[in-house]
Amino acid sequence: MNETPAEELRVLGVRGLPQVRPGDDLAALIAESAPGLCDGDVLVVTSKIVSKAEGRIAETDRESAIDAETDRVVARRGPTRIVQTRTGLVMAAAGVDASNVEPGRVLLLPEDPDASARALRAGLHERLGVRVGVLLSDTFGRPWRVGQTDVAVGAAGVGPIQDLRGGADPYGNVLESTLVAVADEVAGAGELVKGKAAGVPVAVVRGIGHLVAEEDGPGAAALVRPADEDMFRYGSRDVVPARRTVREFAEDPVDPAAVRRAVAAAVTAPAPHHTTPWRFVLVESEDVRTRLLDEMLSAWVADLVRDGFSEERIRRRTRRGDVLRHAPSLVVPCLVADGAHPYPDERRAAAERAMFLVAMGAGVQNLLVGLAMEGLGSAWVSSTMFCPDVVRSVLDLPRDWEPMGAVAVGHAARRPQDRPPRDPEAFIEVR
Template sequence: MTRLEVLAPDGIGEVRAGDDLAALLTALTTLEDGDVVLVTSKVVAKAEGRVVPGTREDALAGETARVVARRGPTTIVRTHHGLTLAAAGIDASNVAAGHVVLLPEDPDASARRLRERLAALTGRTVAVVVTDTAGRAWRHGQTDLAVGAAGLQVMEEYAGRRDHHGNDLVVTAPAVADELAGAAELVQGKLGGRPFAVVRGRADLVLPAEDHGPGAVALVREEDQDMFGFGAREAVVRALTADPADRGGFGAPAPRDDLAEAVGLVTGVRPTEEGDGLACAGAAEVLRALAFAHGWEVGPTESGGMTVLLPSGP
């Protein structure tokens, strides 16, 4: 039998700048080696003095690396941490009126400091996960995920293994840090005043005391691998405006065959190969947008009105 236990102590109270989170937790519960301690990003941010005056709108620009999508009052952005969150994870709940809570500046560093402080107070080897709430692109509702981690194997790699039917596993890699965050939220609750949770039963994921592991940053998909760097509407506008600053949102440059297929689909004429590039017929503005969205560039116009599309330089 496999058993997982999740505990969330009551009685933490309001957290303020400078509070010792490890002392608050250890006053209410006894930790064991192999425990995973989860703490909401909000109380970490409060303890680190990340409460600022103003509104979400006031703080949004400073927390945004790139706008991903806008729908009515909702703005989804990629933060400076690499996270994709509504309103950059800025929180206006459970905070004094006229103030908002920003995410910790470096959630992985916050997790490392808390882990070391817990070890100093208890002598126990535990892992720490800093959690936040996020929506999912294809599903209603929100769930908690890991934005910071220390001392934890954040993903389990199954690639290269075989299932009991003998099938090779190629890309299976459960994001266990996110799964633990979701389990913790079930017992913490949004209105329960329980910012900490302790998960017991997955000591196999906890790393030795001297090893903080890769952190939750290892779960952030690199921009050149992101297939959803912009919302559907935003992608059209960004491709047509072709601002070089927006290139990262379209991911890695596409292979020539992918661009050729797109050009043929849009213009009705399959392009021909021209050295490393493609010679295309069609409106220059359309070809420029297609090239930009695929990570290519518009080259010279040949005689006969054919436009050459070239791979982007390094």
């Protein structure tokens, strides 16, 4: 793509378009209202009129329509929902619009915005013989900015991204991460002359013919950041459910700094008496880990033999510990009940012990969630609790450090299976 910026830019509103109805030939309507289209023009078309022409009108209430169009809820505050749609867009209300339609109906985004843009581009070429670019636009909010702007949700004939990486600025500095969202910039320019209030659903942006290609191109889908590259994928609603038990890890190494950041999240958990009862042993030495797991396995087998298990049953049981052996990283959380009150009677001593166990559980949960926020999978395994003396001996821990399981850490070898839905009402009692 030519990187030379336009010397002059004109943005023209296309006026005179009639109300669009289901089944209308949108390319014919635009061609009639904008017969002066030229090669190299870029049309910015409000996605809502494309939806109307394609019959993307649902006879339902707005909330039900949002539910149907949502793949996951990223964040919620009161009635407002930021969601990811089935096409990967993250936006308010899944793009469902209750304006400019009859009461009792709502307007949905096009089923495939890029396909819609390609069809519209082909229809304009057939009628007017011109090579234009087509962008379908919709209004988005921004997480760190007040107000909305239009962005491209569909594209044809316009490369959505201008890649300047490897080039140099006027001072000779190499550009290492500069990807310009050209399609979004052009969509925003088009909105300056159209919009709901003006009643102008189509704009022509002229002067950027160098951005218009012969081929339709990858479409606006190229602007949707892949999940594994999205540093902000987990919205407020996603954080806790993002924690999943992973039992099969890829060979990719784990960044020790990421584990330490997860520990920083862990130690924000609540604890009794203003104490800090959490300790996290990061088993980074392969030799130490091997010796720890070998000696734990020996203790486990000895317990099972005493319990009368057969060799085959022992083999099946002990295979569960393989997740700790094969994970790239291992963390052993420990409870240190400094500051616990030494109650003389059994009832209060048991309650004191329970308070510290709850605090330890909160710390472990924070660790697991912190790891998920770092893009890491984890599995909490209880086995160290059954042989605390072995763990303390191998890891050279003080006598009052109580191992509270072990956490296998790594990158998931594959996407975890969907968690079966649980109705929260089944776990609630109201008095």
